[in-house]
Amino acid sequence: MMESSSAPQPQPNSRSVRPLPKDRHLFRNLHAITADPIDMFQRLIQTHGDAFQFPLLVWKVVYLNHPDGVQHVLQTNNKNYNKQNADYKIIKQVTGEGLLTSDGDFWLRQRRMIQPIFQRKRINEFGTMMVQTTQDMLEQRWASLQKEQTTFDIAEEMMRLTLSIVGKALFTTDLGDIAETVSQSFIEVSRRLGSYNLWVYLPSWFPSAGNRRYQNALHALDSTVHRLIEQRRLDISTQPSDEIPEDLLTFLIRAVDEESNETMTNQQVRDEVITLMLAGHETTANALSWTWYLLSQHPDVVEKLHHELDSVLDGRLPTVADLPNLPYNQQIIEESMRLFPPAWATTRNACEDDEFNGFRIPKGSIVLVCPYTTHRHPDFWEDPERFWPERFAPEHSQGRPKYAYFPFGGGPRLCIGKHFAMMEAQLLLATMAQRYHVKLDPSVPIVPEPLITMRPKHGVHVTLIRRNE
Numbered sequence: 001m002m003e004s005s006s007a008p009q010p011q012p013n014s015r016s017v018r019p020l021p022k023d024r025h026l027f028r029n030l031h032a033i034t035a036d037p038i039d040m041f042q043r044l045i046q047t048h049g050d051a052f053q054f055p056l057l058v059w060k061v062v063y064l065n066h067p068d069g070v071q072h073v074l075q076t077n078n079k080n081y082n083k084q085n086a087d088y089k090i091i092k093q094v095t096g097e098g099l100l101t102s103d104g105d106f107w108l109r110q111r112r113m114i115q116p117i118f119q120r121k122r123i124n125e126f127g128t129m130m131v132q133t134t135q136d137m138l139e140q141r142w143a144s145l146q147k148e149q150t151t152f153d154i155a156e157e158m159m160r161l162t163l164s165i166v167g168k169a170l171f172t173t174d175l176g177d178i179a180e181t182v183s184q185s186f187i188e189v190s191r192r193l194g195s196y197n198l199w200v201y202l203p204s205w206f207p208s209a210g211n212r213r214y215q216n217a218l219h220a221l222d223s224t225v226h227r228l229i230e231q232r233r234l235d236i237s238t239q240p241s242d243e244i245p246e247d248l249l250t251f252l253i254r255a256v257d258e259e260s261n262e263t264m265t266n267q268q269v270r271d272e273v274i275t276l277m278l279a280g281h282e283t284t285a286n287a288l289s290w291t292w293y294l295l296s297q298h299p300d301v302v303e304k305l306h307h308e309l310d311s312v313l314d315g316r317l318p319t320v321a322d323l324p325n326l327p328y329n330q331q332i333i334e335e336s337m338r339l340f341p342p343a344w345a346t347t348r349n350a351c352e353d354d355e356f357n358g359f360r361i362p363k364g365s366i367v368l369v370c371p372y373t374t375h376r377h378p379d380f381w382e383d384p385e386r387f388w389p390e391r392f393a394p395e396h397s398q399g400r401p402k403y404a405y406f407p408f409g410g411g412p413r414l415c416i417g418k419h420f421a422m423m424e425a426q427l428l429l430a431t432m433a434q435r436y437h438v439k440l441d442p443s444v445p446i447v448p449e450p451l452i453t454m455r456p457k458h459g460v461h462v463t464l465i466r467r468n469e
């Protein structure tokens with residue numbers, strides 16, 4: 001199944017410079033994007049090709065589906081594109097000027113300070129904690145779920161697990177009660193942005209029940225995180241350094257910008273902490289939830305995975321050092337994120353008029369790139385709907401353009417947690433799949449829900465099968 005040899009070189013095809021779709025009806029587009037954005041995008045791609053424009057309320061949206069177009073916006077001409085649009089403004093209400101939502105010189109300074117914290121060597125130190133947290137979940141929760149043959153939502157379980165892991169990476173201790181506050185607050189934010197519904201653009205002071213819930217959650221989150229930061233600053237200034245936890249919070253407080261020699265204020269640390277919590281748990285949880293769903297449908301893939309895990313690990317828990325010897329485990333995660341990219345779409349604001357291969361991108365338009373559709377581009381992916389992890393093996397990947405696959409974005413705004421996330425997803429899958437397999441409950445439909453991230457709308461309900469019993 002050679003994928004790449006049959007794929008043409010990444011030249012934008014002739015369909016890629018079509019003008020504005022004839023369907024200019026503002027409210028029809030609003031309805032379509034609210035009801036089912038992916039269906040709308042796929043229909044537009046079929047009719048108009050790899051680059052087109054459509055109106056949405058007061059905005060012009062430019063959609064670029066070809067890997068070259070994606071590369072143009074995220075990398076080659078990234079300076080012309082910022083995040084000053086409605087989508088990011090809503091996320092900003094929670095993350096403030098954190099890395100995900102800030103722009104320009106301020107973002108650059110923050111990225112310079114935080115990048116070293118995410119070096120591979122440092123992040124690898126969290127590997128043991130990731131595996132141990134998963135093992136605790138297996139012993140404390142999954143053992144009895146399996147024994148009782150309880151049907152449960154594994155997507156919710158993955159959310160709890162990854163939140164606990166990012167919490168420990170940030171604060172060393174488990175988040176405990178804060179975990180619930182963080183997740184609830186994020187669910188509120190997701191609802192606002194993701195539904196593409198007019199109501200979500202109501203000002204946040206408007207006294208609706210949803211707004212009150214949202215404001216309360218945000219307030220609780222804020223005061224808890226501020227308390228943790230103040231306590232840690234005090235500890236750093238009063239206690240011997242070998243007693244200070246080596247976690248992300250300490251690294252953020254100690255980070256110094258090499259150019260200006262500045263450190264972060266409590267508010268800046270707060271924005272980055274909340275950004276890392278939010279950006280760092282739901283995405284990885286979704287990647288694992290979709291992986292479990294796909295595995296439940298593909299016994300042949302499961303068999304091959306079990307064979308790899310058993311022959312490399314022989315029953316012991318995985319470590320970071322094992323990961324290079326578990327290539328199929330990695331390919332499963334990659335293929336799962338191809339079909340269900342957790343960050344399924346990304347937008348940018350065009351600062352000046354621009355052009356890509358003859359296609360005009362007007363100043364002020366919202367540029368939309370969507371891994372969900374590009375990851376299914378038939379010029380680069382053979383049989384795109386098929387779950388086939390081997391397509392990520394080196395022999396099947398040659399010649400594939402870089403931006404045919406971009407679950408972590410690209411260019412200067414590439415996900416800073418990419419290594420953290422890939423390591424985490426692989427370690428967690430290896431730990432869980434070594435002991436358990438899942439059987440899907442067919443009574444609960446699997447429906448992708450493209451909000452800020454792409455979740456399974458009704459969860460992924462399963463029962464557990466213990467392996468080797």
Ligand code: HEM
Pocket residue numbers: 099100101111166275276279280281283284287341342343346347406407408409410412413414415416417418420421422
């Ligand atoms: C499977 C898991 C993950 C996926 C799919 C993912 C995806 C992405 C994507 C697509 C972007 C770029 C957004 C844009 O260009 O607008 C991004 C940015 C970011 N991600 Fe992730 N992410 C994941 C896990 C993580 C983790 C574990 C962390 C931190 C612990 C993290 C922290 C961030 C931050 C801080 C940014 C903003 C970077 C910047 O603009 O400088 N992400 N992520």
